[in-house]
Amino acid sequence: TRSFKIAAIAGDGIGKEVLPEGLKVLAAAARRFDIDIEFVHFEWASCDYYLKTGDMMPPDWKAQLSGMDAIYFGAVGWPATVPDHISLWGSLLKFRREFDQYINLRPVRLFEGVPCPLANRKPGDIDFYVVRENTEGEYTNLGGIMFAGTEREVVIQESVFSRHGADRVLKYAFELARARARKHLTVATKSNGIAISMPWWDGRADAVGADYPEITVDKQHIDILTARFVLQPQRFDVVVASNLFGDILSDLGPACTGTIGLAPSGNLNPDRTFPSLFEPVHGSAPDIAGKGIANPIAMIWSGAMMLGFLGDAPDAPRGCREAHDAIVAAIEEVLRSGPRTGDLGGKATTVEVGDAIAGLI
Amino acid sequence: TRSFKIAAIAGDGIGKEVLPEGLKVLAAAARRFDIDIEFVHFEWASCDYYLKTGDMMPPDWKAQLSGMDAIYFGAVGWPATVPDHISLWGSLLKFRREFDQYINLRPVRLFEGVPCPLANRKPGDIDFYVVRENTEGEYTNLGGIMFAGTEREVVIQESVFSRHGADRVLKYAFELARARARKHLTVATKSNGIAISMPWWDGRADAVGADYPEITVDKQHIDILTARFVLQPQRFDVVVASNLFGDILSDLGPACTGTIGLAPSGNLNPDRTFPSLFEPVHGSAPDIAGKGIANPIAMIWSGAMMLGFLGDAPDAPRGCREAHDAIVAAIEEVLRSGPRTGDLGGKATTVEVGDAIAGLI
Numbered sequence: 001t002r003s004f005k006i007a008a009i010a011g012d013g014i015g016k017e018v019l020p021e022g023l024k025v026l027a028a029a030a031r032r033f034d035i036d037i038e039f040v041h042f043e044w045a046s047c048d049y050y051l052k053t054g055d056m057m058p059p060d061w062k063a064q065l066s067g068m069d070a071i072y073f074g075a076v077g078w079p080a081t082v083p084d085h086i087s088l089w090g091s092l093l094k095f096r097r098e099f100d101q102y103i104n105l106r107p108v109r110l111f112e113g114v115p116c117p118l119a120n121r122k123p124g125d126i127d128f129y130v131v132r133e134n135t136e137g138e139y140t141n142l143g144g145i146m147f148a149g150t151e152r153e154v155v156i157q158e159s160v161f162s163r164h165g166a167d168r169v170l171k172y173a174f175e176l177a178r179a180r181a182r183k184h185l186t187v188a189t190k191s192n193g194i195a196i197s198m199p200w201w202d203g204r205a206d207a208v209g210a211d212y213p214e215i216t217v218d219k220q221h222i223d224i225l226t227a228r229f230v231l232q233p234q235r236f237d238v239v240v241a242s243n244l245f246g247d248i249l250s251d252l253g254p255a256c257t258g259t260i261g262l263a264p265s266g267n268l269n270p271d272r273t274f275p276s277l278f279e280p281v282h283g284s285a286p287d288i289a290g291k292g293i294a295n296p297i298a299m300i301w302s303g304a305m306m307l308g309f310l311g312d313a314p315d316a317p318r319g320c321r322e323a324h325d326a327i328v329a330a331i332e333e334v335l336r337s338g339p340r341t342g343d344l345g346g347k348a349t350t351v352e353v354g355d356a357i358a359g360l361i
Numbered sequence: 362t363r364s365f366k367i368a369a370i371a372g373d374g375i376g377k378e379v380l381p382e383g384l385k386v387l388a389a390a391a392r393r394f395d396i397d398i399e400f401v402h403f404e405w406a407s408c409d410y411y412l413k414t415g416d417m418m419p420p421d422w423k424a425q426l427s428g429m430d431a432i433y434f435g436a437v438g439w440p441a442t443v444p445d446h447i448s449l450w451g452s453l454l455k456f457r458r459e460f461d462q463y464i465n466l467r468p469v470r471l472f473e474g475v476p477c478p479l480a481n482r483k484p485g486d487i488d489f490y491v492v493r494e495n496t497e498g499e500y501t502n503l504g505g506i507m508f509a510g511t512e513r514e515v516v517i518q519e520s521v522f523s524r525h526g527a528d529r530v531l532k533y534a535f536e537l538a539r540a541r542a543r544k545h546l547t548v549a550t551k552s553n554g555i556a557i558s559m560p561w562w563d564g565r566a567d568a569v570g571a572d573y574p575e576i577t578v579d580k581q582h583i584d585i586l587t588a589r590f591v592l593q594p595q596r597f598d599v600v601v602a603s604n605l606f607g608d609i610l611s612d613l614g615p616a617c618t619g620t621i622g623l624a625p626s627g628n629l630n631p632d633r634t635f636p637s638l639f640e641p642v643h644g645s646a647p648d649i650a651g652k653g654i655a656n657p658i659a660m661i662w663s664g665a666m667m668l669g670f671l672g673d674a675p676d677a678p679r680g681c682r683e684a685h686d687a688i689v690a691a692i693e694e695v696l697r698s699g700p701r702t703g704d705l706g707g708k709a710t711t712v713e714v715g716d717a718i719a720g721l722i
């Protein structure tokens with residue numbers, strides 16, 4: 001049977017602490033479900049590497065990674081002496097674009113045993129997906145500064161959308177909504193204030209949606225949409241958003257379920273022309289890095305998503321979906337009654353939580 | 362003594378229901394504090410007017426309003442047959458720009474007696490201001506569509522920032538933070554993803570902040586910032602943001618305090634070269650319009666802000682600040698133990714809540 005080759009990249013900060021726990025759990029799942037996974041470790045795509053070499057990645061990074069089935073990624077961006085346009089644009093944002101990972105899929109779910117910051121919400125009330133466009137939109141370095149350094153300074157920042165880019169993420173979101181029980185899709189917009197791109201985006205949602213008459217579509221402006229995440233989280237099923245709005249909603253959503261420390265993400269290339277990348281939503285978290293107290297669950301859950309995605313391919317070995325489910329069940333069990341890290345009010349270490357989850361596989 | 366001339370514009374939807382309650386309370390406060398206020402009613406800046414005349418406002422709208430001391434505004438945008446680029450860009454957004462109302466000031470405060478959607482938060486935990494840039498930034502109709510209507514369609518949306526525009530809103534926010542006990546300013550940004558305007562914005566915050574060494578400045582990316590509104594609302598004192606980010610934060614903030622139905626705003630021209638505009642943050646709320654059940658408190662509180670702002674002018678009559686405080690105290694009292702509308706779990710009508718507040722002045 002076919003085996004997987006997975007690039008393991010720790011990156012910076014707590015990335016180095018949570019990645020080993022994710023690998024530990026994946027190894028346990030691979031053993032139990034008889035999946036053949038080879039992990040290939042890369043020290044680059046980290047600020048350490050940049051500080052040593054002057055580059056975030058070696059010149060042949062793309063060739064080195066292109067043969068991989070997926071990238072399992074910790075976090076990047078620390079120390080702060082390395083500016084974002086080097087650390088992030090030189091690694092994570094580059095992967096998203098150059099590997100055409102045009103879907104950023106981010107589940108938002110309230111677990112039993114996790115204290116919810118929203119009053120009177122119980123597991124089941126919050127259980128949805130944010131589908132974020134991941135390659136274009138508001139994240140650009142296009143534009144410039146006129147009269148720079150003077151009182152007359154004017155700055156232009158351009159967002160770039162394409163029908164190609166919008167339609168494929170909308171289609172993905174409609175398909176996901178169709179596969180779910182409630183068949184409800186929220187489209188994030190701001191067409192009343194951002195007058196060119198967002199009315200056009202609304203139009204693309206209508207056009208793509210014409211093929212999905214069974215899906216209820218609810219267009220919401222981003223301002224009131226963030227308010228509704230807090231006031232009526234149970235109303236959401238699948239939420240599709242531009243790069244920026246998806247970024248916002250996929251931090252706010254997990255916050256409403258207790259902690260960013262649980263939230264996983266898949267940077268997906270659904271066409272499988274390049275490897276997809278799986279990473280926690282949280283970043284390198286410099287404030288707690290090096291202490292061994294970071295919550296590894298976002299990393300571990302990201303690993304489960306990776307197996308699920310790999311298992312959906314036509315030629316995938318058996319057992320991947322089962323492995324995904326087993327990891328998620330182990331996470332549920334540990335959140336219910338196992339050791340927990342400080343962000344969840346516990347005192348357990350990163351390793352203790354990783355061991356507990358691996359032990360249940 | 363000097364008298365005030367205030368433009369009263371109801372607009373659309375629940376604007377027509379909440380404005381009279383605001384006027385009722387302002388009249389009571391004017392009587393009690395002996396302030397001479399004349400209200401001048403305008404039927405335009407509404408979709409009804411547009412549907413009758415084909416324009417949102419008469420050609421001489423600017424001349425008609427320029428002589429006013431302030432504009433007291435309900436809500437605009439309904440029925441949906443009038444597109445946003447007509448209704449909003451033809452009234453509210455036009456006022457903000459043409460009257461150079463470059464500050465959008467939006468208090469966020471948890472009141473006693475209001476059920477908080479966040480678990481375990483009490484009044485005092487949430488009490489901050491969002492200072493939103495209100496004339497430039499992400500809200501533009503600049504850009505365009507290439508290869509329109511084809512598969513190759515590409516859309517450019519431009520944001521425009523200026524040193525003039527950024528520095529004045531940052532300065533206003535630093536001054537506000539300086540006047541408050543905690544002297545803390547959060548600067549919303551997204552300089553790790555939006556690569557031209559946002560790093561520049563961060564730089565302007567540093568430059569303006571150099572004059573305010575006593576203020577603690579915390580730059581936060583908008584994604585994690587929305588998460589912290591939910592997880593750590595007590596950490597905020599003054600939050601300054603671009604047009605779009607301020608729009609988002611000033612809906613999310615009030616949601617965290619229970620209902621958008623309380624949130625007031627001042628669209629301020631601090632130089633007083635044109636009238637400032639005071640309006641509830643909520644919109645025309647078509648779903649409840651015409652039923653007499655809208656919460657009038659955001660409108661009433663906006664009226665209090667108007668008196669406070671007018672009273673801060675050098676030549677203002679006495680009593681304005683006292684009138685502001687009396688209205689806010691009456692709102693507090695009614696929220697604690699008076700009638701409440703449906704959004705707060707009560708059954709009172711708009712008029713009943715207005716009467717209760719006016720009766721306490």
Ligand SMILES: CC(C)[C@H](C(=O)O)[C@@H](O)C(=O)O
Binds near residue numbers: 608642
């Ligand atoms: C109606 C809309 C254009 C407006 C805005 O986005 O500014 C509103 O949401 C607000 O916050 O005043």
Ligand SMILES: CC(C)[C@H](C(=O)O)[C@@H](O)C(=O)O
Binds near residue numbers: 281554
């Ligand atoms: C680090 C940053 C550039 C990134 C983003 O904004 O996409 C992160 O917030 C995320 O959500 O993956």
